[in-house]
Amino acid sequence: MRILISGICGFVGSTLAKSLLASGRGHQLYGFDNFIRPGSESNRAELKALGVKLFHADLRAASDLETLPAVDFVIDAAANPSVLAGVDGKTSSRQLVEHNLGGTINLLEYCKTHKAGFILLSTSRVYSIAPLANLKVVAVNDAFAPATDAALPHGVSAAGLDESFATTAPISLYGSTKLASEALALEYGETFGFPVFVNRCGVLAGAGQFGRADQGIFAYWINAWRQKRPLKYLGFGGHGHQVRDCLHPRDLIPLLEKQMAAPKIAATDRIANVSGGAASAMSLKQLSEWCAQRFGPHQVVSDGTMRPFDIAWIVLDSTKASRLWPWQPTLKTTAILEEIAQHADQHPGWLDLSAPL
Numbered sequence: 494m495r496i497l498i499s500g501i502c503g504f505v506g507s508t509l510a511k512s513l514l515a516s517g518r519g520h521q522l523y524g525f526d527n528f529i530r531p532g533s534e535s536n537r538a539e540l541k542a543l544g545v546k547l548f549h550a551d552l553r554a555a556s557d558l559e560t561l562p563a564v565d566f567v568i569d570a571a572a573n574p575s576v577l578a579g580v581d582g583k584t585s586s587r588q589l590v591e592h593n594l595g596g597t598i599n600l601l602e603y604c605k606t607h608k609a610g611f612i613l614l615s616t617s618r619v620y621s622i623a624p625l626a627n628l629k630v631v632a633v634n635d636a637f638a639p640a641t642d643a644a645l646p647h648g649v650s651a652a653g654l655d656e657s658f659a660t661t662a663p664i665s666l667y668g669s670t671k672l673a674s675e676a677l678a679l680e681y682g683e684t685f686g687f688p689v690f691v692n693r694c695g696v697l698a699g700a701g702q703f704g705r706a707d708q709g710i711f712a713y714w715i716n717a718w719r720q721k722r723p724l725k726y727l728g729f730g731g732h733g734h735q736v737r738d739c740l741h742p743r744d745l746i747p748l749l750e751k752q753m754a755a756p757k758i759a760a761t762d763r764i765a766n767v768s769g770g771a772a773s774a775m776s777l778k779q780l781s782e783w784c785a786q787r788f789g790p791h792q793v794v795s796d797g798t799m800r801p802f803d804i805a806w807i808v809l810d811s812t813k814a815s816r817l818w819p820w821q822p823t824l825k826t827t828a829i830l831e832e833i834a835q836h837a838d839q840h841p842g843w844l845d846l847s848a849p850l
């Protein structure tokens with residue numbers, strides 16, 4: 494199959510490209526990137542050496558996509574993935590929308606022209622903040638979990654949020670560009686007759702992720718701990734009990750292969766959560782305990798200051814994806830953390846490489 498990956502030199506794009514090539518199914522890989530993410534340039538030579546046909550192109554410029562070769566499927570892994578993007582006073586809200594939504598439209602026009610299928614890597618940040626922020630949680634073993642003595646909102650269970658959880662605003666500017674992209678992708682697919690899949694991913698983590706405090710938290714925390722850089726438990730009383738689940742993007746491959754091979758499914762089955770789920774969930778405090786075992790002790794400062802979009806507990810329930818495809822993550826959180834740690838050992842300057850200019 495001919496596959497085009499946007500943002501191919503990013504963490505997810507490059508991991509997917511290498512894994513698709515390693516699957517031995519004879520895929521032809523094409524990809525483009527505008528290298529806006531600090532560090533993405535470092536993936537270029539390896540991808541080229543593996544035989545990926547690379548293009549320098551910016552999703553925002555429709556004309557950049559005009560000369561790309563025709564493919565069978567597009568995997569969209571180009572975005573500004575931070576929940577604080579466009580609202581932190583440092584980055585432009587207009588530019589976020591141009592990248593994440595305008596860019597999607599340009600890709601959908603490409604898919605329409607070439608009758609290519611489209612896979613969007615969406616996010617848990619499409620889910621409403623208010624019911625998540627109001628969710629009653631208790632700390633168990635240094636990690637928040639939904640309180641069992643309170644009624645849970647619709648779409649929440651101990652297994653996580655399912656696809657029926659509310660998606661009404663506010664959901665973050667990042668999340669809203671993704672939610673709007675989901676709607677447009679489904680509409681284009683129905684109207685112009687090409688397959689579309691929307692995979693709502695929780696936190697993705699693994700070696701080579703460009704870590705910052707607001708994005709790529711597992712990679713950031715491990716690299717910063719190893720280098721004894723200042724770390725803070727922000728918000729929620731400063732205990733580090735906030736919880737996320739995590740998935741290695743390599744674990745997406747069996748699912749993507751099945752989706753690309755079986756494009757004819759019901760419209761209602763085109764959106765599914767894809768995550769490590771409750772079994773992979775971990776709090777920052779628990780991550781620190783893992784880091785202390787791996788690298789030795791380090792002081793984390795408690796700071797109760799809340800940031801916009803801070804949520805105590807986000808775990809995605811991917812039962813629907815498991816039932817539909819069937820699909821299960823295979824890599825355990827500790828294996829993902831160890832992979833990141835080994836990468837950090839081999840790349841001591843990683844946080845500087847991936848720091849904003």
Ligand SMILES: NC(=O)c1ccc[n+]([C@@H]2O[C@H](COP(=O)([O-])OP(=O)(O)OC[C@H]3O[C@@H](n4cnc5c(N)ncnc54)[C@H](O)[C@@H]3O)[C@@H](O)[C@H]2O)c1
Pocket residue numbers: 499500501502503504505506525526527528529530533550551552553569570571572573574592596614615616617693694695696697698703709
């Ligand atoms: N990392 C996660 O935890 C996570 C979770 C859910 C969804 N996702 C989604 O997965 C995708 C990839 O995330 P990532 O973690 O690899 O991010 P990343 O920043 O490592 O990679 C994104 C890549 O896209 C490129 N890019 C950005 N804007 C572009 C543009 N206008 N034109 C061309 N290239 C552009 C960047 O240079 C970078 O190489 C994003 O769509 C993100 O929203 C990521």
